[in-house]
Amino acid sequence: MSIIAGSYEKFIWGFKLKPVNRNPQSQTLTLLPLFSYPSHLSSITAAAASGPVAASGSTDDTIHLYDISTASSLGSLHDHTASITALSFYTPPSLSFPRNLISSSADGSVCLFDADPFVHLKTVSAHKKGVNDLSVHPSGKVALSVGRDECLGMLNLVRGKRSFYCRLGKEASLVKFDLDGERFFMVSEAKIGVHQSEDAKLISEVECSKRVLCAAPGENGLLFTGGEDRNITAWDTNSGKAAYCIDDAHSARVKGIVVLTRKDGAVEDPYLLASASSDGVIRVWDVRMALKEKPNPLAETNTKSRLTCLAGSSLKSIKRPEMGKNIPKENHDTAMEESQD
Secondary structure, three states, X not given: OEEEEEEOOOEEEEEEEEEOOOOOOXXXXXXXXXXXXXXXXXXXXXXXXXXXXXXXXXXXXOEEEEEOXXXXXXXXXXXXXXXXXXXXXXXXXXXXXXXXXXXXXXXXXXXXXXEOOEEEEEEEXXXXXXXXXXXXXXXXXXXXXXXXXXXXXXXXXXXXXXXXXXXXXXXOOEEEEOXXXXXXXXXXXXXXXXXXXXXXXXXXXXXXXXXXXXXXXXXXXXXXEEEOOOOEEEEEOOOOEEEEEEOOOOOOOEXXXXXXXXXXXXXXXXXXXXXXXXXXXXXXXXHHHHHOOOOOOOEEEEOOOOEEEEEEEOOOOOOOOOOOOXXXXXXXXXXXXXXXX
C-alpha cells in the first residue's frame, strides 16, 4: 500500500506501508519513504492515487504525475489556467490502472483526461466560481462537484458536459459518493448532509463539533471525517450518529484521511486508515481498535512540513503508460466516449 502527501512547502511525499512483523497476532507497520522532492513551483493543494499512479495539483495551475512503483515522474499537465482544487482518478473494478483523471480548479472549470496515456480530453465549465471539491461515481459515468458559488453540479463524464446544476443556499466544501454510489455526502462547515444519489434527496444530517476539513467513505455506510477538532470520527450515515471516534488523533488539524483496504480479500489484514495533520505527521490506524479503547498508531512518520492533502492506493507492479502527448486533438472527444464504454 502506498501513501502520497502534499505540502504547503511545494514538496510531494511518497511512502510505502510495509509490515515489520508478519505475525498477524503482533503485526507492526512502518512507513518506508519512497520519494520526497519539490515537484511544484508553489503550494500543493490536491492529491490522488490509484494503483501505481499518483497525481498532485498546485496553486501553480499544473498537475504532476508520478509512477509510485518506480518512484519516478511521469510528467505534468498544463491544461488549467487557475489553481488546482481537487483531483480524482476513476479506476474500473476489473482494472488495476486508472482509466481517467478528473481535475477541478479555482476558476470553476473541470478537466477530463484519459489516463492511458495521459491526454486532455475536454474542459467543462462546471461552476461560476471556484470548484471546492469533486467526486466520481463508482460507475465512472458521472461526477458531482461543489463550488464557491454555493451550487451543486453534476457532470456527465461520457458526454463531457454539465448535466445538472442547482443552488444550495450555502457553500459546501466537500462532496463524496459512498462506496456503492447509492448515496453522497456534502460537507458545509461542521454539518454533513447525507443524500440519495438518484434524486439528491436529503436523508439525514450529521452535526460535528468543529469544522470538517476532510472525509473518506468506508464500508457498511461509514463516513470517516477529520478537521479542526483533531479527531477522527466514524459516522454511521444510516443512523446519523457517531459509530466511534479516535479522540486527539493528532495534535493539529486533520487535513487528510484515506481508507486503506486490500483488494485481495485477505481476512487477516486489519482495517487500515491513514490520516495526516497540518503539523506534518502521518499516522496509520487499525480503526477496529477504536471500538474498544483509544488505539495507538500502527505506523507514524513526521515530514516536518505543513501537509495540505493525503492520498493512498494499493501498489501494483504494472508497466506505466507513456504520456501520449502526440495524440491528435481531433481524436480527443471520441477517445473520451470510448474510454467510458
